[in-house]
Amino acid sequence: MKFLALTTAAAFAVVSFGAQAHGPTRKKVEETVEINAAPDKVWAVISNFQDMSWLPPVAKTEGKGGNEIKATRTLTLKDGATVDEELYKYSAEKMSYSYRITKVDVKTLPVNDYSSTIKVEDAGGKTKVSWDGAFYRGYMNNDPPPELNDEASQKAVRGLYRTGLDALKAKVEKSGS
Amino acid sequence: MSRSGTIATRRKGRPLAGPLRLANVVLMTAWLGVVPACADEALVTAQGANALAIVDLEAGSVVGQVAIDGAPAGIALSPDRRRAYVTRPEAPGIAVVDLAARTVTATLALPGGPLGIAVNPKSGAVYVADWYGSRIFVVSPDGATLETEIQVGASPSGIAVTPDGATILVANREGDSVSIVDAAKAMEVAKIPVGRHPFGITLDAAGARAYTANVTSNDVSVIDVAARSELGRVTTGERPYVIALAGPRGFVTDQYSGTVTVFNLQSLTNVAAIEVGDHPEGIAATRDGQSLVVANWGSNTLSLIDAQTLKVTREIPVPDGPRAFGDFLR
Numbered sequence: 001m002k003f004l005a006l007t008t009a010a011a012f013a014v015v016s017f018g019a020q021a022h023g024p025t026r027k028k029v030e031e032t033v034e035i036n037a038a039p040d041k042v043w044a045v046i047s048n049f050q051d052m053s054w055l056p057p058v059a060k061t062e063g064k065g066g067n068e069i070k071a072t073r074t075l076t077l078k079d080g081a082t083v084d085e086e087l088y089k090y091s092a093e094k095m096s097y098s099y100r101i102t103k104v105d106v107k108t109l110p111v112n113d114y115s116s117t118i119k120v121e122d123a124g125g126k127t128k129v130s131w132d133g134a135f136y137r138g139y140m141n142n143d144p145p146p147e148l149n150d151e152a153s154q155k156a157v158r159g160l161y162r163t164g165l166d167a168l169k170a171k172v173e174k175s176g177s
Numbered sequence: 178m179s180r181s182g183t184i185a186t187r188r189k190g191r192p193l194a195g196p197l198r199l200a201n202v203v204l205m206t207a208w209l210g211v212v213p214a215c216a217d218e219a220l221v222t223a224q225g226a227n228a229l230a231i232v233d234l235e236a237g238s239v240v241g242q243v244a245i246d247g248a249p250a251g252i253a254l255s256p257d258r259r260r261a262y263v264t265r266p267e268a269p270g271i272a273v274v275d276l277a278a279r280t281v282t283a284t285l286a287l288p289g290g291p292l293g294i295a296v297n298p299k300s301g302a303v304y305v306a307d308w309y310g311s312r313i314f315v316v317s318p319d320g321a322t323l324e325t326e327i328q329v330g331a332s333p334s335g336i337a338v339t340p341d342g343a344t345i346l347v348a349n350r351e352g353d354s355v356s357i358v359d360a361a362k363a364m365e366v367a368k369i370p371v372g373r374h375p376f377g378i379t380l381d382a383a384g385a386r387a388y389t390a391n392v393t394s395n396d397v398s399v400i401d402v403a404a405r406s407e408l409g410r411v412t413t414g415e416r417p418y419v420i421a422l423a424g425p426r427g428f429v430t431d432q433y434s435g436t437v438t439v440f441n442l443q444s445l446t447n448v449a450a451i452e453v454g455d456h457p458e459g460i461a462a463t464r465d466g467q468s469l470v471v472a473n474w475g476s477n478t479l480s481l482i483d484a485q486t487l488k489v490t491r492e493i494p495v496p497d498g499p500r501a502f503g504d505f506l507r
Contacts, residue, residue, distance in 0.1 A: 025224055025248045025250065025266055026456075026474070028474075028475065088415065088434075089435075115433060115456075117455070141309060142289070142309045
């Protein structure tokens with residue numbers, strides 16, 4: 001399993017960020033969900049950077065540094081693929097945190113230079129959760145193959161957020177508020 | 178000193194040495210301080226919206242939009258400030274915009290990945306960096322003809338031109354260097370090593386010092402242009418992108434931190450970090466040197482910063498994906 005089920009099997013190198021060129025246009029994606037529960041209840045589920053268990057493809061979260069800036073985590077997906085991430089902003093008060101991917105195989109998620117923010121807000125007694133990401137496509141140079149082009153990377157990230165937010169909603173609403 | 182950006186100013190500069198240069202800068206700033214503030218216009222490349230947004234900074238609103246396809250990113254202005262040249266990395270090519278008529282008057286297809294752009298303040302020649310290659314294109318002042326290309330370092334991004342039009346400086350992102358190019362000979366004459374992955378490059382009004390934002394070493398390299406050497410480094414926030422100069426200070430957008438790092442141009446020390454929007458990119462000083470304008474790519478806003486108090490004084494909504502990479506104020 002991948003974060004998404006789009007890319008074809010092919011041998012792509014593991015990407016190490018910051019060492020290569022990338023396409024000139026960064027993309028952004030935002031998905032939101034409204035949850036019928038109080039914001040602090042929703043925040044309680046997602047606020048621990050060391051616990052990504054609410055995201056369906058994730059089998060295991062291991063990391064260090066808690067919720068401190070520069071805390072790291074490695075997500076192990078159900079198929080064994082891993083994603084390394086680092087926290088760079090965290091505010092319990094604003095119920096928001098931001099992190100970046102420091103290492104991922106483009107077969108798992110076809111992105112480069114990926115950063116993301118998840119944010120919980122009050123929406124008149126309910127809760128709005130926004131998850132946004134900024135990234136370059138999976139292929140760092142001109143003329144990308146279709147599975148690593150802008151559309152594929154945006155579709156993958158959008159799909160990931162949708163899956164995560166819908167699962168979060170189901171989990172919170174099922175547990176009762 | 179009041180105008181910064183990725184190309185040189187229109188103001189005439191003469192090369193000065195050492196302390197004299199700084200004295201000159203201070204005097205110029207003081208003199209500019211008494212000039213009444215003019216209503217500046219921000220010309221914001223909105224990459225997601227495929228448009229050039231024209232923002233009245235006094236009114237605090239978008240007053241016009243010019244549709245430009247190809248994910249517009251870089252911008253430069255003609256010496257008379259009447260025309261804008263916009264890079265379209267996904268076209269790929271450039272567009273020429275008549276700013277009074279607010280229409281695209283010409284487009285030119287270019288190979289590779291045109292991103293950074295600057296204009297020679299004397300000849301009006303347009304320089305376009307090929308992000309995917311190791312060259313800059315030289316385009317005629319009317320934007321209609323690709324005249325030649327000049328080999329530089331890998332993944333050229335920001336370009337700056339000295340006020341006398343004689344020297345082009347290019348930040349080579351993958352090359353970790355700045356190319357010094359003789360404009361008349363259309364030839365690189367030196368390569369100066371800088372920090373890791375320099376992106377934006379900004380010259381002071383005299384063309385004496387250049388500053389590069391080194392994206393992955395999280396610092397600014399300060400270059401003595403005449404000596405062709407790096408004078409020093411300033412630590413920034415994460416992923417510094419572009420630098421503007423106003424008065425005695427430099428201002429650097431930190432893409433990942435969502436801040437503008439402020440540093441002292443003389444001591445080269447980092448003095449403050451100002452919270453702005455998400456993924457700030459382009460930054461420039463207004464004509465009067467009193468404000469900095471920051472394009473926040475992630476939050477689709479401009480942040481205006483008071484150059485004295487270092488506070489954000491205004492947020493202006495703009496169309497999706499503002500980059501404003503280049504000389505975007507007039």
